[in-house]
Amino acid sequence: MNWRSPRTLGVAAALLFVGSPLCLAADPSPVAYPVGAATFQANCAVCHGAKGAGQSSLAPPLTSYPVRYASIREGRRQLAMTVLYGMFGDVVVEQKHYDFKMSEFPQLDDDTLATVLNFVIFDLGHAGQDTQPLNATEIAAERSQPLDGTAVHTHRAAVLAALGL
Ligand code: HEC
Structure with missing residues (x-):
């Protein structure tokens, strides 16, 4: 995986967003497909x-x-x-x-x-x-x-x- 590619960064950003504590506080059930x-x-x-x-x-x-x-x-x-x-x-x-x-x-x-x-x-x-x-x-x-x-x-x-x- 190329960590510097825009796509990888985009996916990482999406994961961070979905996994952030604020987000979890709003919806306590974790998702299988973040x-x-x-x-x-x-x-x-x-x-x-x-x-x-x-x-x-x-x-x-x-x-x-x-x-x-x-x-x-x-x-x-x-x-x-x-x-x-x-x-x-x-x-x-x-x-x-x-x-x-x-x-x-x-x-x-x-x-x-x-x-x-x-x-x-x-x-x-x-x-x-x-x-x-x-x-x-x-x-x-x-x-x-x-x-x-x-x-x-x-x-x-x-x-x-x-x-x-
Ligand atoms: C502009 C509004 C709109 C957006 C944006 C939209 N949809 Fe839809 N979706 C509809 C409408 C309206 C229908 C029913 C179409 C019809 O009446 O023929 C539908 C139907 C569906 C169906 C079929 C449901 C069935 O019972 O057959 C699926 C699956 C679906 N959408 C998934 C998605 C997904 C995943 C996305 C995002 C990637 C998305 N939709 C974005 C309006 C939208």
């Missing part, structure tokens, strides 16, 4: 809320569906597609409708997208030990097959059907 947590607060919390609870009719909660998606291959692909290409079109999560545009995040690298999704799955969704963390290779596989937000929305319907949701 870099993912920092990425989430910087990029996702504005719509989904700091704890992923969502916002009425604007952005869905991330505390129950993503953890289920992580249990099947097409669902894992769905998670990677959603952050890489965004999503557009009405979605229903726990009987509530959300119809807004999810931003795309191609500027975040594969490791960063995997870790932010792992924060969602494990820290927000409390996935059990039988769930495999997402890895950068799974993100890279979707990055090599570009889609638009409408296609991501269509794929989501197939994932929900496969999971019986």
